[in-house]
Structures are given as structure tokens and as C-alpha cells.
Amino acid sequence: MSAHRRPFPTRWLAAGGAAVLAGIIGVALLLQSGGSACAAPPSTSTKTGKATFYDLGGTSGNCSFEVPADDLYVALGPDQYADGASCGAYLDVTGPKGSVRVKVFDSCPECDTGHLDLSRTAFKKIGSEVAGIISIKYKLVTNPSVPGPVTVRIKEGASQYWFAARIDNHANLLKSVQVAGPGGSFKSAYRTDYNYWLIDSGAGSGPYKLKLTDVYGNTTTVSGIAMKPGVVQKTSTSVSGRSSTVKSAAKTSSSPAAKKSSPATPASVPPSASSVAPLPESAAAVPGTTEDALLNLAGNPEPASCG
Incomplete structure (x- = not known):
């Protein structure tokens, strides 16, 4: 277990394991021009994947944040967690029952790209708890509202x-x-x-x-x-x-x-x-x-x- 990996929490994973639906297109996001980095703004395209949920068990997530007051957060797999670079971003996630906005709060070492591991509270807003695993659509939110200043x-x-x-x-x-x-x-x-x-x-x-x-x-x-x-x-x-x-x-x-x-x-x-x-x-x-x-x-x- 990695020194920085969260303790493995109680997870609710359905038997079987559906294939990950999300695909990643590998393109460079920084272009070098005259020796300075030029960042291209990311698109807000909708991606598809799957969601499960977990219970934090009283520990902090890998992003070292306090638990959000609304209890709406998500853990991402290694590709999307990106060594902490995704921490603090917000995703809009849509499932069978509706949509929810979640904060990137944690890492999920066993999750593939497109597999979002939601807080139980967030999962229940968009899917049936007994299902355990649901198909979703999600996208990165640009300039989201946050609970307060920096x-x-x-x-x-x-x-x-x-x-x-x-x-x-x-x-x-x-x-x-x-x-x-x-x-x-x-x-x-x-x-x-x-x-x-x-x-x-x-x-x-x-x-x-x-x-x-x-x-x-x-x-x-x-x-x-x-x-x-x-x-x-x-x-x-x-x-x-x-x-x-x-x-x-x-x-x-x-x-x-x-x-x-x-x-x-x-x-x-x-x-x-x-x-x-x-x-x-x-x-x-x-x-x-x-x-x-x-x-x-x-x-x-x-x-x-x-x-």
C-alpha cells in the first residue's frame, strides 16, 4: 500500500464488473511558443462511465480536504486523479435518477478511467443504492460555485x-x-x-x-x-x-x-x-x-x- 494511499474503505461494488465505457484521447495540452507555455482551455464535453459508492470511514480523502459540508464528493482512479492534480475540481455527474455536482476529494487506486467512486450521499441522488453500480455521464465544471473564498x-x-x-x-x-x-x-x-x-x-x-x-x-x-x-x-x-x-x-x-x-x-x-x-x-x-x-x-x- 502506498504511503499516501487512503485506508481501504468499505465499498459497495456489484458482482461482475462492467467494462469501463470512458475513452481517453491522448493529446498535448501545452504548446510551446517562444519558450513559454500556452495552455489550451479544456473542453467541457460529456464523457460516459460507471459509478459505485464507498463510505469514508472517518478518514480524510487523499486530497487532504475536510469532508464537504454537503457530503458530495468523488474518488478518481490513478489516470484521472493524476497524482493530485485533479484535487478540488468539480464534476457534474448524471445517472438514472438525476444529476449531482461532486468535488474531487479522493483517489481510488483500483478504479479504471471513467469509473467514479462517489460518496454514498452523492450516489443516492442519481441512482438506486441497491444497484451498487450504475452507468453515468459526467463532465468537468468550469468556474463552479464554491463554499467560500480561498x-x-x-x-x-x-x-x-x-x-x-x-x-x-x-x-x-x-x-x-x-x-x-x-x-x-x-x-x-x-x-x-x-x-x-x-x-x-x-x-x-x-x-x-x-x-x-x-x-x-x-x-x-x-x-x-x-x-x-x-x-x-x-x-x-x-x-x-x-x-x-x-x-x-x-x-x-x-x-x-x-x-x-x-x-x-x-x-x-x-x-x-x-x-x-x-x-x-x-x-x-x-x-x-x-x-x-x-x-x-x-x-x-x-x-x-x-x-
């Missing part, structure tokens, strides 16, 4: 020498996160498969500015993020629909501990050169993972315009 959670064990933060309520898939400490320049963070953004050499003691960019090019910068491990810090800004001006973190709230399966990290690490070189601002944080998520969640991209 939140930032600093991971337990983080310090001025090792930065790790989880971003929530970003609506669309995130392409990159950059962090600047007091008086410092922005450093590019890289995303882990448990959905924290890391800078191995740290970003100072804070407070921090975080520059967030989604796959559509929407960018916002939040400031006033403190080094408060384990605390969800609420901001007053969003990152969907349009670029935003700098906003400050407004409130903090207690948060459950991060997944126990996340790697242990020391409270302080001697300062040293980062083991991950900072990326240029135009580059994706982890080459391939965000593009893979777009491929598998959204299908063919629309033609890119890089003029």
Missing part, C-alpha cells in the same frame, strides 16, 4: 525551513502556486499526490504571499498567510473567472490533523539549498500532472490561442 492550510511540521500548504476553494484545477516570504521573491512550489504544495528549502518565517494560477490563466495573490500549522486560514478572495488583486487572510479556524499516512516532517530543518529547483513562472509546478488531469477529466482541448 483557504490555506499550513501542514503540521512546516517551518521557515520547509514550506507546505494545502489550497482549497480554488474552483478550477490549479496549475501553479508560488510563495513569497517577507521581503523575498516568489518561489515555485511543487504539488504532492496528497495535495500539499511544497518548497523544500522553505520560504522564511512568514507571513506569506501566495500567487495562485489555474489552468485557465486566472491568477490571484493572497497575503497575510501565517506560519500556523494545522490551521485553516480563510482569505477574502477567489481564483476563478478573472484575475484578482492582492487580498489578505482574514480569519483562521481549527482544522483536523492532516492524514496520518502523509510523510512525517521535522518541525525544523537546517537551512540548505532546495532539492527542487524553482520553476519559471510560466511553467507548471509538476510537468505533466495537471495536463494529464485535464486530458482525463475534460477530453479534447479547444485550440489554443497564443497570440
